[in-house]
Amino acid sequence: MFVSGLIASSRERPEQAAILHADLDSFYASVEQRDNPRLRGRAVLVGGGVVLAASYEAKAFGVRTPMNVRQALSLCPNAIVVPPRMSAYSQASKAVFEIFRDTTPEVEGISIDEAFLDVAGLRRIAGAPVDIARDLRTRVRTEVGLPISVGVARTKFLAKVASAVSKPDGLLEVPPDQELEFLHPLPVERLWGVGEVTARELHERGITKVGQLADMGEGPLAAVLGPAIGKHLYALSWARDPRRVDTGRRRRSIGAQRALGRRHRSDEELEAYLHGLADRLGHRLRKARRVCRTIVLRMRFDDFTRATRSHTLPEATDSGQAVLRAARTLLAAALPLIHERGGLTLIGLSLTNLDHADTMQLSLPFEPRAESTLDSTLDALRDRFGAGTVTRAALLGKGEGLSVPILPD
The missing domain is CATH 3.30.1490.100 (DNA polymerase, Y-family, little finger domain)
Structure with missing residues (x-):
């Protein structure tokens, strides 16, 4: 069974798991719960006509974004609807990113509530990557008052999957020698590029797990999904992702x-x-x-x-x-x-x-x-x-x- 903080011996690692994916949990809703004590532990919907964010208490009833608020309330009648406060979310994001950049200069922001961090060069001064991730989570909770989930892995793709699996408010490391053990039992929807249409195509052929997709082979995948997406998904199914954390990336x-x-x-x-x-x-x-x-x-x-x-x-x-x-x-x-x-x-x-x-x-x-x-x-x-x-x-x-x-x- 895969557990948070699972660590392999450094002598067994072909490469170090030193990329962190840090993702604030239900960001807008968490800010509202932080700032209003009566909302803590309650189902919270942020939005007007459409749900922009839902607390995990609301998600437990099947509420998702961007669901219509009336539909969300039919699923979760006791939910409290609050209007969005974009300035508060912007301030919270800036505070969290200050912690990211104080942790390492190698930060690639993805959105206001998530980022990749490369901590490969910090072992001697800050400890193992999983320890750095643990300290980062503590600082975000203590200094900003928000829960954050962190995945630690050798590649950006696996780090992002690990943070998603660890939610809410979790920490999960994927050691290099256990990547396929972690990845292959997961549903194919965990792969970047598998949306509703692609998932339906795969499910119709009995492919529901990443391991089944990996066993299918690149050629058959390309025949079903097209050469580009077939090659992309096959590589991810074998944990291949050569991209590094890009600190100079500009918005596309x-x-x-x-x-x-x-x-x-x-x-x-x-x-x-x-x-x-x-x-x-x-x-x-x-x-x-x-x-x-x-x-x-x-x-x-x-x-x-x-x-x-x-x-x-x-x-x-x-x-x-x-x-x-x-x-x-x-x-x-x-x-x-x-x-x-x-x-x-x-x-x-x-x-x-x-x-x-x-x-x-x-x-x-x-x-x-x-x-x-x-x-x-x-x-x-x-x-x-x-x-x-x-x-x-x-x-x-x-x-x-x-x-x-x-x-x-």
């Missing part, structure tokens, strides 16, 4: 979304919300000194199915108007589908194919970019007085929507 995309609930929204309302999302993302893009080439419209329908539409621009941009024009074109093309499916419960926008603004190619006749523009003026106002200082008239009375905190770029 940025996005924002707005939950709409189940009330019917007119085409004009959808476009107004899209304007707000485009403004918000344009501001973030310019603040990070990035440019984008691809705009992606994300839609969720009443049955929780999703669809995306994308458009790639001929040249990279950080112009709010260019982003908005592309987004409006995508929305206009998607309206027949939206009407057919009975409307949206969520609309989102993502900017991908990001690059450094300094590498942006100037168009003929090579005139320098204007310093004083409407975008720069609005950015200055929002930076000085807050995100909601200036808004579009179409959004008056509707609010800016939630702005989910993100890691610094």
